Amino acid sequence: MKIVVCVKQVPATTAEKRYTSDFRLDRTSAESVINPLDEYAIEQALRLQEAGTVESVAYLSMGPEQASEALRRALAMGGDEAYLVTDGGLAGADLWATARVLAAALDKLAPDVALMGMASDDAKGSLVPGAVAAIRGLPLLSYGSELRLEDSVARIRRLNATGYDIIEAPLPVIASVTDQVGEPRYASLKGIMAAKRKPLETWSLADLGISADELRGAALTRVIEVRPPEAKAPTERIESIPPEEAATRIADWLAARKLI
């Protein structure tokens, strides 16, 4: 069996972000990392490979050329090969364009499972897995806290309000996992050294049979503004007064917000 994990390179959450005039992230401005939520998908895939359930793990990313760094880092954690779709025509791709490109690449790779993180740390849309599944006409097993594979069936456990749902679908599937799968491993030194020799192939849009015009024409969304989150109201401090008075003040504050 074969898993392809979709990996996105994102700016580190701690990095200061700058935007271009058309509201695109200035990638040179920010330190980049593997989308932290994708690391759980990588961990899940590698655990299945270690257990012998899966023979090969590959990574797929769409992004600028420097996204190959994220793929190398993923390869250092484990897995066999990586594919980067990069093309000038992809700049500013919206989630629908992203999903189309990933779907086309996955058509080529034809894995039993295309595995993704539950969201990306930058845009936080959480829509790509569903969109890819829709385009490819495959079942979607989303938000798994664990993925299991048996013969021709994929099964996930999904946390619900009272326990777990077990959801299964015949292979091939698109699946996404949450941070419940377990802590992602650190790349070992030997892993890092080995990753340098693992195959990393670059594909253009033409390689996938998609034209840039077609993609741009298909954009469904447009960014009209980018703003940092609004500052929270300053913390109200209750200090240097007798405890009874402080307790009353806190109770009043909570009551005013209908919290008690």
Added chain:
Amino acid sequence: MTYLPTSEHDELRAVVRELAEERIAPRATEVDQRAEFPWDLKELLARQDLLGTSFEERYGGTGLDEISQVILVEELARADATTSLIPIVQKLGSLPITLAGSDEQKERYFPRLASGEWLIAFGLTEAAAGSDVAANRTRARRDGDAYVLNGSKRFITHGSIANVLTVFALTDPAAGGRKGMSAFIVETDAPGFSSPRLEHKLGIRGSPTAELQFDDVRVPVQNRLGEEGEGFKIAMETLDRSRLGIAAQAVGIAQGALDAAVAYAAERQQFGQPIGEFQGIQFMLADMASQTEAARQLTYAAAARVEALAADLPYWTSAAKLIAGDTAMRVTSDAVQIFGGYGYITEYPVERMMRDAKITQLYEGTQQIQRMVIGRQLLQRAGVGGRVRAKSAARA
């Protein structure tokens, strides 16, 4: 010649720093306060292949260059000096085998050491033989196809937890330490071996410093390193290289203290402004940073000499350890100063760093001994080496 780090060096530093910040730094206070060896961190380092960096790939190591090994130790020590000592001693203990061991001995021990399954220790110092290595008294008497070891060692890092040791003992007491000492590989499950006592220490408190006792410990002849009588030479050549690791440790400790001091100076407010805005504090930080960087660059320069096996490498490693150790002591002490009263209490990490720094001026040759090595080399170059050398039987 250039010592600019390569992209591989940068990558290694980033990888080790992430691991050290996320997994090692949070354990440092507890390891210090409980004075317990951090087995979990040893396992972590083993799993990440970071205990095998000084072993060749054919033994399961990663065979990193000397500068990379320095960077590894530096980044670990920046978070926790005790933990940085794990790879340092793995290398220190195995260097005698690297230098004088047979292929068979290497094949037998290196794979388990490179994987981190086994720990090794370096048993040279005795109660009455510290700087004066040649005053060693532990005996190794030949008996058939074995040597019988009797005596005791003191201050042996990891001696109580190691699976195997390299030990120095007199095979010819009449010839004295310089000519009559030999080196052995001793497995610690050998009958007659024990580790009766651990030291209580000022710093690197999670690192066990053990007394070792040898009561008729039989060591097979095939575990002798090199020829009889080569022990002193093997010990000196080991230390000539290994103290590079202590220089790296010192640079890392200094960097950790500097980083903590900069962060604190930016945050702590007095007189209505961050203390970092006072020139008096800025000048201290500037000195700390420049001195740390100078020590680092000298350490890299020494690493390049070790890598090239340059004839004057003892000069370089001694100079690096001397400067780096003194820098670590000064920078950590200044870090405590910048923290004010908070620097003196255990809630903040800099008092631990200051206590840890002190050891870098002491072990693998005290700072006085480093100066002797450097001075001796200078005079040798001036053509008076013979006389000076004959006089100093001290640890190189």
